[in-house]
Amino acid sequence: MKTYIDLPLLVSAKILAFASDGADGDLDIWKKSLPLLSVCHDWRVQGIPRLYRHAIVEIVNTEYKDNSDEEERNHSEDEAVADSGGSDWDWDSSSVSNFNDLVSTDYKITTRVFSNIRLIETLGLGSMVKQLLFGKKQPEDIYKDQGGPRKTFMSVLEAMFHDLPDDKITKPFIKLYELEYMDAVSGNDAQNLCHVASKAAASTLINKYPNVSSINVMVLNPNEYFQKLIADLAIVYDKQLTKLVCKIPPMLPYTLTAPNLVELDLRLESSLHQSLPTIFPQSLQRIHISFDDVQFSWDMFRIGNESKAIVFNSLVDLSITGMDQFSVTGNVVHANDLDLVLPKLERLHLENIILTRKDAQAMMSHGLKRLSYEGSIITASQLCKQPLRNLDTLNLVWVEEEYPEETDDFIPLANEIFNKTDGIEHVRCEIRATYYYWSMVGIDWPYLTHLSLNFAIPFKKLFDMLPKVPNLVFLNMVICYRNANEINEVTEFLTSIQERYPEPSSSKIETLYLTGKFNQPCSYLCRQLLSGRAVENLKWYWPQLKDIKFQD
Secondary structure, three states: OOOHHHOOHHHHHHHHHHHHHHOOOOHHHHHHHHHHHHOOHHHHHHHHHHHOOEEEEEEEEEEEEOOHHHHHHHHHHHHHHHHHOOOOOOOOOOOOOOHHHHOOOOEEEEEEEEEOHHHHHHHOOHHHOOEEEEEEEOOHHHOOOOOOHHHHHHHHHHHHHOOOOOHHHHHHHHHHHHHHOOOOOOHHHHHHHHHHHHHHHHHHHHHHOOOOOEEEEEOOOOOHHHHHHHHHHHHHOHHHOOEEEEOOOOOOOOOOOOOOOOEEEEEEOHHHOOOOOOOOOOOOOEEEEEEOOOOOEHHHHOOOOOOOEEEOOOOOEEEEEEOOHHHHHHOEEEOOOOEEEOOOOOEEEEEOOEEOHHHHHHHHOOOOOEEEEEOOHHHHHHHOOOOOOOOOEEEEEEEOOOOHHHHHHHHHHHHHHHOOOOOOOEEEEEEEOOOOEOOOOOOOOOOOOEEEEEEEOOHHHHHHHHHHOOOOOEEEEEEOOOOHHHHHHHHHHHOOHHHHOOOOOOOOOOEEEEEEOOOHHHHHHHHHHOOOHHHHHHHHHOOOOOEEEEEO
16 A cells, blocks of 8 residues: 655655745744654655745743742753754644633743754755744733843844854853843843844844845834844845734834835834835735824825836735724825826735825726725715726625724615626625624625625515615524524424525525524524524525535
8 A cells, every 4th residue: 555655756845835834924824834854754855845944933932830949840841942053843822721720829921932044054954944933822911021121132133143153243142131130221222132133143043044135024012122023134135025914013123115126014103103114015915004193195105206106017915904993084095195006916805994076096997806895885885986896706795893984874874885787707795794683675786796694684574675785695503592593493494485585596605604602502403403494495495506514
């Protein structure tokens, strides 16, 4: 019998390529892929260069018990990890879930930094590294830096440059350690030393990893020292960067131009008063900007003060997200009288923002294929006044809790939008309503293909509604029965469909996805209900139905 060892090299190469590509930006996938290196010699030879394209520094906050035995054991474990040159990649912080437990007198939160950089050094694979990944693995609401931000910053640098005989790195480290335990120390001294160490670290890193083209930062709640390190890394790799992902508010230097950047993912926050660089727009293919009420402007892509237009010659994917959903009136994208030129834009995702009319026209006037909008139905209606004829996919998400003043306007405006979608292959709508039952009376969506209802709707009303959505192929709905009487009512209805309706409907529904929201006894009854005659009746009434999925 053949085994994995007998797989053709081409097949095993594809498996390893899939694993390593999946690790792009995902630390957990990278770690789960490591056992592939132990399969056999051939897999190890092929897999090491692929998986070690990613140099990873992971910051882990976790709890520990504050007693001498535990401290001694933790100290021994730390020494063992340091001595082995490896990393505790199996560390699991999933048990850290209760903030109240962590602030008790018996528990504290400690920060550890794990990295695969020493393994890369040992294997001599520095030239293979294409991506720097900085990740943080801990619940966001318990972020605490025991020992202050300088301690975490030094831990990161230690993980990156452990045992390097470079005086530019070592001397600032020694001085910083001294400052940690001095009572009378100037804050400016510590800050200046951290900045010196940051610059030296960036300079050393480009020598160690000369072929890095991607920086991915997913650290939550960064301090100024860590932000400075990311800024210095961006500067030294400026001309060769093709991907820059900062899931933190970056403090990028204005000198950064990134002329070869293909993918940009930035988070902006008004409270940080960020100075943004001027990034060349010509090579960008994908942009994702998320911001709060900072009132984002396109000026960061403007080359020269005299230019009146910003030309994104290569941009195919644009995503703009307003993070502060409950003050959406502040999430305005300002054009500052600049003309946007987006000749190749194909995919546009907008969430909780307000566009100027001119920007909306620029984004919708060319060959746009996919439009996703989550937010105000009024803004969506204004956006969809532009021609939709080139689209092959339209996604619309409306959350009533965020826009309660639009409840009465939603269906009339949605009717207006969805009556313009003839010829669009995929027309999707998701409604997240707060009412137990939310009225769908008056809908007229002849071209809608996918509908998700995040609220309960009785099957009888659903059956009455479906003729208004004749092209629906996918339905996701909530079933929520609060007591046995409601269960009995729906049981009686579903088991008597063929008596109530003389012939099957003309519905095109192929997939029915049911999400349960009820107590455990009702959950059991619903599962029994939807596994017998009721299912047979549903498939009789919806003759195209192929798949019914159920999830509690």
